Amino acid sequence: MTGTGSVELTKGFGRAIAGSLLFALPLLMTMELWRLAHSVERYRLALLVLAAVLLVIGLSRTFGAGPGGVGPGGYLADAGVAILAATLAATVVLAALGVVDPLMDWQAAVSVVAIEALPAAVGASYARSQLGQGSRRPRISGYGHELFLMTAGAVVFAANIAPTEEVVLLAAEASTVTVAALAVLSLLLMHGFVYGVGFGGQERSTEGFLRSFLTLTVVGYAAALAISAYLLWTFGRFDGIGLTTAVKETVVLGLPGSIGAAAARLIL
Template sequence: MSIDDQPTTADPDIRASEARPDTQGAEDGRNLFRGVGRAFGGALLFSLPLLMTMELWQLGHTVDRFRLGLLVLLTALLVLGLARVFGAGAGGTGFTGHLVDTGVALLVAVIAAGLVLTVLAVVNPIGDWQDAVSVVAIEALPAAIGASYARSQLGEGSQKGEAAGYQHELFLMAAGAVVFAANIAPTEEVVLLAAKMSEVHTAALVVLSVVFMHGFVYSVGFKGQEHADRPVHAFVTLTVVGYVIALAISAYVLWTFGRFDGLGMVAIVSETVVLALPASLGAAAARLIL
């Protein structure tokens, strides 16, 4: 063998392979840990108002089981949609990756809600696990959205999702409306306010909600403010449609929590419009920050 054929340690590739340890597994573990930590923080941030709301503890014991099951199913579908919109998390890309991210977000949400409620002595998972499951299932709605958002959007090098365009905007508004509506719908104030309002008050609140919603996105200079090349088109296709979405979500959440039981149409409309005020602001906020 000639001198030229002999391997030499002076080769930079050989030196790099000898000197560099295999740290990929450790780095993946750290990334997973950080991602789960962000998800836990996001779950608490979005759900803490509900976790400390007495009316929701009571609803967990009385809510219709069919409505509760439907809420859980729709929560899972919403989080799956957010995984697609927000982009790849630890689960990777593609539908399988989005399913993994959805499962992680839901699991973290349940653990976060269950842990806080247990420490606060609201639920007893061992002595009364059935009621504990019901309460945690309701509380997991905003927690799962917060976990999904935090894992994908608040991490280093977060990736953009696959969805874009008009449907993307509408979906984000729906997600924002869900968070705000779910945090307020269980309270008695929605019922009391609706009972005190006349038809004139209800109509005025609709107008006020739409004005607030449009102004927050286009006029007052918040970070992320949008510019409308066609103001009338944007008002009709985004603000008005977004408010309709907020109304629909408000009605659904109130129905789930039994707020419409035994009421006439006027009272149902009034309660929906009252809850749509925060829901529409949540939809506007989602467009700004997401």
């Protein structure tokens, strides 16, 4: 590897560290997640880690990180660097805060770092691919890409809220009318963010309001709800409750999830 290549690799790894902290620092300092890491069932934690890996591979395949991001070997390498940076950043911060001690209790440290890895890895992938000078920025097109980006955005926003008790409390106090109004508000905010308020990256609805609303906003909101339900299930929020309460919790978490989905379409 040439000297220039080594410098670029180092800079890319540094961007990945910074992106990890930018996306995951709120979760790294959330006490509920520290506790959940020790109580969540191991197979749910393993599925969460697998989901994080697949999501980062998808992001690397979509965006890459320059010349090394081209082709299967390149984007798999990009994903590996992003995951390594996310793991390192989470471990260092959690150790500095005294939450984990990797030397004295590595098993507990692995559990806490693993449950923190999802938004950190997404942040690392985004920073490596999109924030560097000369980063490869292909034009994203196609319905599948749109849905993937919305799903990734929903993951980041919902993951920061899902471990907290506020979701459970808000759902417990919400009436059916409140939940329905929250769903409508989420849809309106999603559509308005992308098409209506003049943010940079705002899209133009070329297929008419109804078609874009149904095929992108509604489907994107459904993806945000699915991500919200998955995260709540992973963290044990559905254990011992009825279907009605589970739906309420999902819709409550779907609000930040839907904002994340809309933001991803604008930013990415």
